[in-house]
Amino acid sequence: MVHIKRIQENGADIIAVVGEIDASSSIELDLSIAKSVGEGFKKILVDCHGLEYISSAGLGVFMSYIEECRDKKIQMVLFGLKGKVINTFEILGLADLLHIRENKNEAMKLADELSV
Numbered sequence: 001m002v003h004i005k006r007i008q009e010n011g012a013d014i015i016a017v018v019g020e021i022d023a024s025s026s027i028e029l030d031l032s033i034a035k036s037v038g039e040g041f042k043k044i045l046v047d048c049h050g051l052e053y054i055s056s057a058g059l060g061v062f063m064s065y066i067e068e069c070r071d072k073k074i075q076m077v078l079f080g081l082k083g084k085v086i087n088t089f090e091i092l093g094l095a096d097l098l099h100i101r102e103n104k105n106e107a108m109k110l111a112d113e114l115s116v
Contacts, residue, residue: 001025003050004032012043012111014104018050021058030061033076037065042074043111045104049080054088066097075099075114079107 002025003018013036021029036044046062062078069076077099081089089095099114101107 002028004028006032006036010108012045012108013039013041014045014047016047016050020053020055021051021061022053022055023057026055026057026061029058030064033061033065037068037072037074042072042115043108044069044074044076045107045111046076046078047080047104048078048082048085051080051082051085054085059088059092059094062094062098073115075111077101077107077111079103 001019002021005016005018007014007016015032015036017029019025033044065076068074079101080103081100086095086100089098089100099107099110101110
């Protein structure tokens with residue numbers, strides 16, 4: 001079960017994810033990111049403080065946006081990942097492909113720097 005909430009702050013769309021992202025709930029994550037991209041946000045921050053678990057389907061959602069974000073000059077930054085979740089990203093080499101920061105301030109700062 002996952003709960004996803006979007007909030008706009010300082011020109012960024014912040015997607016807060018709480019719970020577990022598996023094959024069925026990854027669709028909700030995909031729809032949230034698609035809305036942010038579709039609404040023209042150039043800074044998308046994904047708040048993972050409440051993310052307890054992510055499956056390969058959930059990781060695939062993030063992977064599917066890497067090229068589109070690059071092409072549209074959208075900065076997507078994940079932050080607040082728990083140990084076992086960040087470990088999953090690192091094992092699969094996704095930590096090198098995605099922007100990951102420790103907290104919201106660092107994520108916002110990176111998104112601002114990259115969008116210049």
